[in-house]
Amino acid sequence: INASFYVDKIKELAKSRTFDKDYLKHLEIIGRHVGKELLDEKNRAWLRGGRLEFLFYRLIETVQSYGKITDIKWNGTVDDFGIARPAPGLRQGLPDISFKCRDRYFLLELTTITSPSAQWSAEGSSVPYHIRNYVEHTGIKDVIGVFSAPLYHQKVDDALKNTLIPYKYAIICIPIADFADILEKSKNLYENLIEIMEKQYSKK
Numbered sequence: 625i626n627a628s629f630y631v632d633k634i635k636e637l638a639k640s641r642t643f644d645k646d647y648l649k650h651l652e653i654i655g656r657h658v659g660k661e662l663l664d665e666k667n668r669a670w671l672r673g674g675r676l677e678f679l680f681y682r683l684i685e686t687v688q689s690y691g692k693i694t695d696i697k698w699n700g701t702v703d704d705f706g707i708a709r710p711a712p713g714l715r716q717g718l719p720d721i722s723f724k725c726r727d728r729y730f731l732l733e734l735t736t737i738t739s740p741s742a743q744w745s746a747e748g749s750s751v752p753y754h755i756r757n758y759v760e761h762t763g764i765k766d767v768i769g770v771f772s773a774p775l776y777h778q779k780v781d782d783a784l785k786n787t788l789i790p791y792k793y794a795i796i797c798i799p800i801a802d803f804a805d806i807l808e809k810s811k812n813l814y815e816n817l818i819e820i821m822e823k824q825y826s827k828k
Contacts, residue, residue, distance in 0.1 A: 627808040630683035637676055638736070638774045638800045642668065647675055654705045662707075670710055672736045674700055676800070677720050678708035680734060680772075683807055684723055691813040695724040713750055717757040719769075726814045729767045731755055734800070740777035747771065748780075752787045755795070768821065769795035772803045781824065796821045 636644040642663065643651065651671065655662040662671065681698040688696060698721050699711035711720040719731035733751045737743045755769045771784055781797035788795055796817060798806075810816045 625682075625686070627683055627686045630679050630686060631804045631808045634676065634679045634683065634804045635801050637672065637679065643672065643675060650706065654707065658705070669736070671707070673734070674708035674710040676734050676736055677710050678702065680732065680804070680807075681721055683804065684721065687807055687813075688723075690811050691725065691807065693723050693725050693813070695722070695729070697722050713754075717754055718761070719754045719758055722758065725817070727766060728814070729758075729764050730770055730817065731758055731767055732770045732772065735771075735773045738774045740780050743773055743777065743780050744783060748783060748787070751784060751795070752791070752793075755788065755793050756791055759793075767793060768817070769793060770803070770817075771795055771797045772800050773797075774800050785825070794821055794825065796824065 633644045633646070637647075642648060648663075651662045661667070677698060677700045681696070681700075684691075684693060684696055687693065699718050700720065701709050703709060711718065720734050721732040723730055723732070731754065733747065733754060735743060735747055737746055751769065751771055755767060759765055759767060769784075769788070771780075773780075776797060776799045784795050784797060798820065806813065806816055
């Protein structure tokens with residue numbers, strides 16, 4: 625499976641209110657098998673989050689050679705039924721996915737939430753905490769956060785950056801589709817991410 629497969633699935637998921645078609649069929653089959661409704665509103669949010677993390681994890685694995693990526697770690701899991709369970713978040717306090725590109729570690733935080741108020745409510749405190757906690761637990765200080773959601777909102781971007789100023793950590797905010805495209809197409813991944821970061825901070 626090539627990178628474009630995962631990019632297409634990521635974009636399909638981001639545009640959908642539920643899941644990409646293949647995963648939707650999978651969840652319907654598993655739900656019937658275990659006698660549980662997996663597609664109700666209660667389960668949909670965490671299942672969508674887990675699916676998004678898994679697709680990005682596999683995409684990053686796929687492009688790691690030409691993107692010069694190493695040390696990829698996803699803090700979620702796939703259970704015995706093939707269901708992707710998202711990174712624990714505040715309970716464990718680590719980013720969803722981390723990877724090294726050149727000499728820096730990028731700490732990826734993903735969400736399927738679209739509205740700015742809901743993004744901030746769900747991620748406003750946890751994203752900065754995960755970055756600080758990662759540094760404290762690993763001793764790795766040269767890190768850049770990446771917050772990726774279906775829609776980009778300037779006020780969420782500004783708030784996350786301002787929250788991290790006292791700790792001297794930077795964060796890139798980027799729409800899911802754009803980030804997937806950069807990962808797929810960029811042989812200069814590091815340079816492109818740094819360019820995006822510098823442009824965003826130059827506006828502040």
